[in-house]
Amino acid sequence: xxxxxxxxxxxxxxRGTGVVEYYYFSEGEGDALTEHCGEGDPHSRVGCxxxxxxxxxxxxPMEHELVHGVHAEVGFSHRFLEEGLAEYLGDDxxxxxxxxxxGTLAEALAAATPxxxxxxxxxxxxxxxxxxxxxxxxxxGDAITLDDGHRDGGRA
Ligand SMILES: [Zn+2]
Numbered sequence: 140x141x142x143x144x145x146x147x148x149x150x151x152x153x154r155g156t157g158v159v160e161y162y163y164f165s166e167g168e169g170d171a172l173t174e175h176c177g178e179g180d181p182h183s184r185v186g187c188x189x190x191x192x193x194x195x196x197x198x199x200p201m202e203h204e205l206v207h208g209v210h211a212e213v214g215f216s217h218r219f220l221e222e223g224l225a226e227y228l229g230d231d232x233x234x235x236x237x238x239x240x241x242g243t244l245a246e247a248l249a250a251a252t253p254x255x256x257x258x259x260x261x262x263x264x265x266x267x268x269x270x271x272x273x274x275x276x277x278x279x280g281d282a283i284t285l286d287d288g289h290r291d292g293g294r295a
Contacts, residue, residue, distance in 0.1 A: 140161065140200045140204070142144035142221070143200065144159050144205060144208070144209055145207040146225055146262060147205060147228065147229075148211075148212075150228060150272070150283055151206075151209055151210055151224075151228075151258060151283060151284075152213075152283070152284055153209055153212045153213050154234070155211070155212075156191070156212070157192045157211070157212035158192065158193075159192045159193075159205065159208035159209060159211075160192060160193045160194065160239055161194045161196070161199070161200070161205070161208070162175070162193065162194065162196070162263040162264075163196060163197070163198075163199045163204075164195065165197065165286070166197055166198050168197070169197075169221075172184065172186070172197055173222075174190060174258070175189075175193075175245060176195055178257065183196065183225055184197075185196040185231070186198065186201050186203070186204040187204070187210075188204050188208050188211060189211070190211050190214070190215065191211070192208050192209075192211045192212060193208070194207070196210040196292045198231070198232035199232070200232070200234045201229075201231065202228070202229030202231075202232070203225045203226065203230065203231050204229075205229060206224060206226070206228045206229040207221065207223040207225055209224075210224065217251065218251040218252060218254075218256050219247060219248050219251040219254070219256060219264050219267075220254060220264070220267075221229060222251075222256045222260075222261050222264045222265075222268075223261075223264030223265050223267050223268030224265075224266070224268050224283070225264075225265075226261055226262065226264060226265025227265050227268040227269050227272065228283075233279060236261045241259040241260070241263075242259075244263060247260040247263050247264065
């Protein structure tokens with residue numbers, strides 16, 4: 140997992156001065172996960188990351204949350220871009236995918252709040268970030284930056 144964190148630090152252009160703490164809970168420890176991730180977001184049942192670079196998950200390793208954990212060092216982007224980045228660079232371990240994108244990109248952007256992104260929009264967000272990275276030519280070793288000036292709290 141340390142090697143993956145190091146790779147993500149390079150990909151995201153973070154300095155790597157922060158330490159990602161990973162807290163694993165077995166499926167039977169759902170209450171402990173809920174304590175850290177809340178109950179409102181269905182995705183929170185799988186994992187979440189706070190702005191202190193602490194990852195909480197019932198999967199190990201859960202690459203999606205590690206992306207958030209590394210990115211937390213510089214602050215999270217707009218919810219749609221942040222989830223797209225995590226989808227683009229990480230997988231969801233043994234969890235099923237997040238389903239087919241629904242609605243338009245504009246609807247997905249509008250549906251994103253600092254606290255939530257509808258699960259159906261995760262795939263669209265991942266595709267959008269992939270488009271940005273690939274069309275910007277920055278997937279050849281350059282750090283990916285999604286600095287939209289929007290930094291806020293924890294991520295699921
Ligand atoms: Zn996420």
